[in-house]
Amino acid sequence: MRSVVAERIVEIFERAGVTGCLHVVDLDAVDGGAGTGEPGGRREVAVRADEQVVIASIFKVLLVLEFARQVVAGQLDPRERVLVTADDRLGGWGIAGCADDAEVSLRDLAYFAMSVSDNTAADLLLRRVGADVLPMLAAELGLPRTRIAGGPRHLVETMLADVGARTEADFARIFPTLPPERVRAMRMFDPAHTTSSTAREITRLLGLIWRDEAGPPEACAMVRGWMARQLFWTRLAAGFPPGVRVAGKTGTLPGLHLEAGVAEYPDGGRYAVAVFVRATQLATRRIDVDLAMGQAARAAVEGLRAG
Template sequence: MNTARPALRAVFEEAGVRGHVFARDIDGPAALGLDEDTPVVLASVFKIPVALAYAREAAAGRLERTERHPVPPPLRDGGIGTSGCADPVELSLRDLVLLMLTMSDNAATDVVLHRVGLDRVNALLAGLGRDRTHLIGGCADLIGSLLADLGAADEEEAQARLAALTPAQTMALSVCVPERTTRGTARDTAELLAQIWRDEAGPAEACAEVRAVMGRQIWPHRLSSGFEDGYRIAGKTGTLPGWRNEAGVVEHPDGGRYAVAVFTRAETPRQRDPGADRAIGRAARIAVDALRATAPSTPEPSSVVNPPTVTA
């Protein structure tokens, strides 16, 4: 692993971002990190513990997966999923969780979070030893903070004001400063995923539900971009001004499982930054390959015949 950290630094330098990485073998002791204990902005990666809290409550019988909940118009921020719907919306909790994790639906997230409770999510994280991770609220709280900092009445006005900020001004916004917003670390995030994949984060039924939904994520441009067909990817992206993240589990065709969390902070924030997106996949691949190199008996991707199709 001696060459992995310099390679990671080179990937992030080329992309113009500061990177934070932690990867671990879920079924073994190998681990690799780069600035893994520095606080980071989670952005929508926080939806993983929200989903876990929901699944644990469902497994305990304290809520029903088929409960139907309206998605109030004030929660709809014009984004994707129910967030962008013009007409009344009502879905079951499990379908709201599906939209929350697979496409990062903000309105669905806030309905689920309201049902399970913010305090319960934070207590769950603390109970699992993830004491570097803390949620300050839901998506509406993060967006409200951004609007307040910008003095904007709505998201359209916020976008115009964001475009006029210098990079330093952008990264000083509350939602961009870990200590002032929903936060975590790369290590905490990857360790939480490892606990979910080992059925240590709650009842096996709950952990399996989170794994299954994360495996259906629709975005292939970050973590998945580092891995060819044959790997299975279950992940959750996160995006806020200047921050592009993804955390997930990479499963090799031979069954090896690796929890990976990559967080990037841009030197020059851009609304679209494909270089930073690609850097997440490249960094994840470097980390996974380095972990696999510690187990010489593990076959390499090229030796696998007829691998299963990738799940992005």
């Protein structure tokens, strides 16, 4: 039976014209399990929390976690320099938009991947960390439904192939001409054929990081620090009042608006949040949708705080 809080969240989604999955869990409190529906009694709010969904750039949380673990283990030097050339650049923010070659450290690649969701930085970091390691990390952390199907370059190559484009310029020309049904048939929207997970598994991942259980405490602290420096604030962060610290990671594809993060209150309360919504419109910039995500997150957290 759906709770009053969950019903309110569904109403928020409906007003914004989206369907959504949400999972919010109190990272510290246990209430004996009454009414939570989760083994162990973790206090939660769940709306379609176990539905397999595309997570897009949210996979970068797992990527930088593995990078941080390798740094702490002495397997990687975070100061190692990487030359980023034109052949490395993918579309998006950060060094992806540089006109000239740039030299940055591995540590700065992690920062760019998290702060502005830099696809080029994430792709280069994935090459150094090892793409085959991430599925093993997900399994180690108890995330059996988290599927990693390559990195940003693999996604771009899939998108080009699905529309019959040879270059990103071809894609930019062809994509706007496609009917919505053709767009939604692309593999990047199919959880079975691209990187995907569930809202519940993503909040589990965040909980492990915030409790220093996803690796050495130093590695978990690195990830928390990078997530706190994300520059995009119109989704989860916009929903919470001043004084609440929100660290998060967004994910965006046409019609998909995603974010996962942790809201930390001045009284010490900590809440892992995952909100993934699908809009009928394929636009990537929808401030109304972003704000609805923040409203839903706050409604869930305040419902937990009110008991």
